Amino acid sequence: MRFALSFLFLLSFWWLLSGQTKPLLLGTGVTVSALVALLSTRMGLVDEESHPMGFVPKLITYVPWLAWQVLQSNWDVTKRVWAPSIKVEPRFIRVPCDLETEFGRVTYANSITMTPGTVTVEADDSFLIHALHQDAADSLKTGDMERRVRSLEGSQ
Amino acid sequence: MAWNEIVASVLLALGVFLALTGSLGMLRMPDFYSRLHPAGKNDSLGAVLVLVGLCFMVTDPIGQWLVITKLLLIIAFLIISAPTATHAITKAAFLEGLQPWTKPGDKEGVYKREGEPLHAKEEDHV
Known part of the structure; x- marks a missing residue:
């Protein structure tokens, strides 16, 4: 759940800042967002404090x-x-x-x-x-x- | 003038006025702690108003919303960071033991810290 949220958050943040539309670059963005979300979840960085969802x-x-x-x-x-x-x-x-x-x-x-x-x-x-x-x-x-x-x- | 330019001008003027107020307040307030009030509040709202005004100036038809979103993001970060910075500066001064200025004769405003006395540092005031 938190992984999905961080992934979506990172992806939208990346896209807002870059505004790319080419498939290659979009694919790279998705991959990198997923990687970063995965890494930070495994490192325990994604917790209640960083994601106060409620x-x-x-x-x-x-x-x-x-x-x-x-x-x-x-x-x-x-x-x-x-x-x-x-x-x-x-x-x-x-x-x-x-x-x-x-x-x-x-x-x-x-x-x-x-x-x-x-x-x-x-x-x-x-x-x-x-x-x-x-x-x-x-x-x-x-x-x-x-x-x-x-x-x-x-x-x- | 197009409507968006009028709105932008008004917002920019207000923002600049608030920034000026912040600077003037810095000069006129009696001591360090009071100076932080105009610096922390008026300056940050001034910057926010300038940025909102800039949102209305974006006319690029394709990347318009991308630029506006970026401006809004800057506003969001400013709103979080400005009070935090003000708090950090105030706390540093407080831990250093800077005695706040109080209006002459204002007895209940004087703050006494438990334990060691604050070493008074004289500040010139209005």
């Missing part, structure tokens, strides 16, 4: 929500940068993180970094966040984003 369909709802958050975050930071006097009250806060999977934790940490006025500094049992102002810190403490990431990793 997540991918759910990303369809998560990504637009995150994109909206990113736009808001940019608008917020832009306003603060261009304001005549900079209004920032930077602070560190700790946010608990109970996500179990590596993928969920990475997604959560990166999402925090991309959204309003917050950057993940440390990602251990709890996350250490540098917030640009109190509003950003408060919006993170509601735990809304963590719930969304948790529903992402739900089926695992």
